[in-house]
Amino acid sequence: MKNGRYFVGVVGTGGIGRYHIEGWRKLEDVCVYGIADPDTHNLEKTKKDYDIQIAVKDYKNLIKIEEIDIIDVCTPNYFHYPVTIAALKSGKHVLCEKPLATKSIHIEKMIEAAKQNKRKLMAAQNQRFSYAGKKTKEIIDRDELGEIYFAQCYAVRRRELPARDTFIKKELSGGGPMFDIGVHILDIVYWFMGCPKVHSVKGVMFTKLAKNKGVTGTWGRWDPEKYEVEDFAAGFVLFKDKRALHLTCSFLSNLPSNFSANLYGTKAGMIWPEMKMFSELNGMHRDSTLTPIVPENEPSHHIEIREFLECVKTGKDVVVKPEESLEVIRMLEAMYISDEKKREVVF
Ligand SMILES: NC(=O)c1ccc[n+]([C@@H]2O[C@H](COP(=O)([O-])OP(=O)(O)OC[C@H]3O[C@@H](n4cnc5c(N)ncnc54)[C@H](O)[C@@H]3O)[C@@H](O)[C@H]2O)c1
Known part of the structure; x- marks a missing residue:
């Protein structure tokens, strides 16, 4: 911190790193002081585009800088763990892209490091900060849906496979659509349901289309032979x-794209994020669609950044508690184990 401004270092200057930088730059009392990325092209371009003072290839040299208060981790999933641990141990607060890590054991260590160093740690689950995410959580907390006893969760893309190593190399990503986008819908629905304790998980994985040379994606080409995830x-x-949920995720389905959840509540059901509610009134069906009176145009990623800073300043709890992210990753991890062993994984 310097002259009343919080200093931020961003590790990883690809697609989402640049988007985060734009979010930090909106805040008057923040200076994006440095960036780190081994990719010289991304590093230099980002330094120039956003007029950033320090640009280093090795994140360890960024974390060393004393003035930096917050490290924002925007690397491929695999690096979330080592970068976060190093940053927390150097006394930095950490906002880290989703999924918080590729292994639950890593998240346990991240939580421990945050506690020991008394620093904030939050996974950037931006859906929780979206207008539909925030409003739905408030509606649920007011008991308008009653008990949500079942949810169908979809993170389905028809032909939207992110054709970069970050997402298709197992070591870097941790997994395919289950890890990359399943984590978004699972995290928010788990939060809507009040983060219950998990009893058991059953999962199945397929790689039926990405290995087929005849399949086209709208987000670029990939080499089917180098495609390593489901x-x-x-x-x-x-x-x-005894409540439950079902999750379907895809990068390349032969069905329309669908990022949504059906929430089955005892008082009302909801299709999220369309905000369609279904219930009964006086012996009649009551169907309604909620629409914002004052539209919220700020991107959820930027609201998430602003609210994270507020927690750093005030000491209040972060919205996405790392313990909740731990449980989400434990569920995802168990899906892969279940697929491999062809059986249910009991927690
Ligand atoms: N919340 C969202 O909506 C959202 C959207 C996209 C990506 N993401 C997440 O953001 C992360 C990055 O995704 P992306 O789309 O920006 O990927 P990307 O491939 O566009 O960029 C990743 C960048 O990280 C750099 N990098 C690799 N190893 C590094 C290291 N050790 N230190 C510093 N930099 C390193 C790469 O060189 C690259 O510039 C992933 O975890 C992904 O899941 C989140």
């Missing part, structure tokens, strides 16, 4: 209180 995944989670 392109479709589905799973079922049973909670200890």
